[in-house]
Amino acid sequence: MSTFWDKQIERADLLAGESSGSKDLVKFYAQLLRAQKEIYESFRGRTHWTPSGDLENDVTVVQSSMSGLLQRVARNGPEPLAEEAQALLNTESHTLAQELLNYWANPSDTQFFAKSVIQPYARWLTETGITLSGRELAGGERTCPFCGGKPQVSFLQSREAESGNRDLLCATCLSSWEFRRVVCANCGEERPAKLGYFHSPEFDHIRIEACDTCKHYIKGIDLTRLGLAAPLVDELYAAPLDLWAREHGYTKIELNLVGI
Ligand SMILES: [Zn+2]
Numbered sequence: 001m002s003t004f005w006d007k008q009i010e011r012a013d014l015l016a017g018e019s020s021g022s023k024d025l026v027k028f029y030a031q032l033l034r035a036q037k038e039i040y041e042s043f044r045g046r047t048h049w050t051p052s053g054d055l056e057n058d059v060t061v062v063q064s065s066m067s068g069l070l071q072r073v074a075r076n077g078p079e080p081l082a083e084e085a086q087a088l089l090n091t092e093s094h095t096l097a098q099e100l101l102n103y104w105a106n107p108s109d110t111q112f113f114a115k116s117v118i119q120p121y122a123r124w125l126t127e128t129g130i131t132l133s134g135r136e137l138a139g140g141e142r143t144c145p146f147c148g149g150k151p152q153v154s155f156l157q158s159r160e161a162e163s164g165n166r167d168l169l170c171a172t173c174l175s176s177w178e179f180r181r182v183v184c185a186n187c188g189e190e191r192p193a194k195l196g197y198f199h200s201p202e203f204d205h206i207r208i209e210a211c212d213t214c215k216h217y218i219k220g221i222d223l224t225r226l227g228l229a230a231p232l233v234d235e236l237y238a239a240p241l242d243l244w245a246r247e248h249g250y251t252k253i254e255l256n257l258v259g260i
């Protein structure tokens with residue numbers, strides 16, 4: 001059951017050794033993924049505990065799983081995050097619990113620590129078939145059918161029956177769902193003239209998918225070009241493309257775990 005995490009870690013370790021892309025970010029992300037895998041395994045290995053699906057009831061367990069991640073970031077993280085991690089290690093537990101609950105009810109992609117612990121928790125819930133509750137989120141095809149989260153990245157994979165669809169990967173529970181290909185993942189715009197793509201030869205299998213109606217973008221990973229890519233990790237590796245998108249006035253639908 002750890003295959004998902006192992007695959008991400010393996011890919012991050014590989015990309016951290018490449019000369020292009022954002023090596024240092026990927027190196028840091030590889031550390032984070034290891035900490036997230038530990039959190040996930042701590043839930044999985046816990047005896048006499050079935051998560052309820054509502055963080056309100058599970059917050060003590062979730063919170064107690066965080067110390068390893070906080071210590072890692074305090075030790076190896078970039079400066080502002082390392083300081084924040086140290087501060088959180090010294091924070092009273094009810095304050096930290098409240099932060100997690102706020103994130104649960106109303107997720108924000110700038111709440112780095114809450115997002116990094118909720119990802120393995122929400123993934124464990126969806127894998128065990130437990131319905132997530134206590135969240136007031138918009139529904140619809142552009143949010144995750146399991147948890148209501150926003151998409152982090154889109155990816156294209158070859159399918160037996162060619163449906164012409166792509167998949168969106170959820171930023172919260174890391175599940176994916178099928179989505180139409182030529183549609184904005186943020187506002188649902190379908191007119192091709194309003195949808196733009198940017199591609200750089202440096203990242204052959206990755207492109208920016210931008211919408212001129214809502215001015216948002218998401219990255220798309222083409223697994224038919226590079227089957228060994230891991231969308232979550234390759235997305236982060238191609239940080240230079242985000243620079244291009246921002247310079248052209250586009251906002252990302254959901255910032256990734258390193259805030260890009
Ligand atoms: Zn989700």
Ligand SMILES: [Zn+2]
Nearest residue numbers: 184187211214
């Ligand atoms: Zn749009």
